[in-house]
Amino acid sequence: MKALVQRVSSAWVVVEGRETGRIGPGLLVFLGVAKGDGPREADRLARKVVEARLFEGEKGHFHFSLQDVGGSLLVVSQFTLCARTRKGRRPSLDDAAPPGEAEALYLRFQEACRSLGVPVETGVFGAHMEVHLVNDGPVTFLFEVSSQASQ
Numbered sequence: 836m837k838a839l840v841q842r843v844s845s846a847w848v849v850v851e852g853r854e855t856g857r858i859g860p861g862l863l864v865f866l867g868v869a870k871g872d873g874p875r876e877a878d879r880l881a882r883k884v885v886e887a888r889l890f891e892g893e894k895g896h897f898h899f900s901l902q903d904v905g906g907s908l909l910v911v912s913q914f915t916l917c918a919r920t921r922k923g924r925r926p927s928l929d930d931a932a933p934p935g936e937a938e939a940l941y942l943r944f945q946e947a948c949r950s951l952g953v954p955v956e957t958g959v960f961g962a963h964m965e966v967h968l969v970n971d972g973p974v975t976f977l978f979e980v981s982s983q984a985s986q
Contacts (some may be wrong), residue, residue: 867916
């Protein structure tokens with residue numbers, strides 16, 4: 836499971852002309868669910884994202900987590916994060932979880948974040964979305980958890 840995380844001043848998602856989620860300062864999370872991912876990976880990744888110190892304190896160092904600064908999350912499904920791109924010119928999406936499994940873990944990730952006390956807004960799973968953001972920094976990190984890799 837992968838989360839491409841961008842620190843934002845604000846972000847919002849529009850689906851078919853309707854806004855589905857909006858946050859002020861916080862993190863925009865593009866979430867990719869791979870084959871073999873399960874509830875344990877969703878919970879571990881949620882904790883990593885919410886507790887990661889991605890916000891600056893004195894001297895510009897990353898001292899504070901999303902919880903520390905009272906920020907919000909905007910979570911957007913992004914199966915293309917699971918693409919294999921090493922060979923050829925067309926990315927292979929064979930490693931992405933099937934939609935039903937991916938959606939269940941996308942929802943599990945959101946609930947795990949909420950259980951850690953973070954407000955969560957979302958896109959619409961499987962929809963074509965317009966994602967708008969004001970990147971703060973820019974600060975962007977890729978978080979990964981796997982049932983096979985030690986973290």
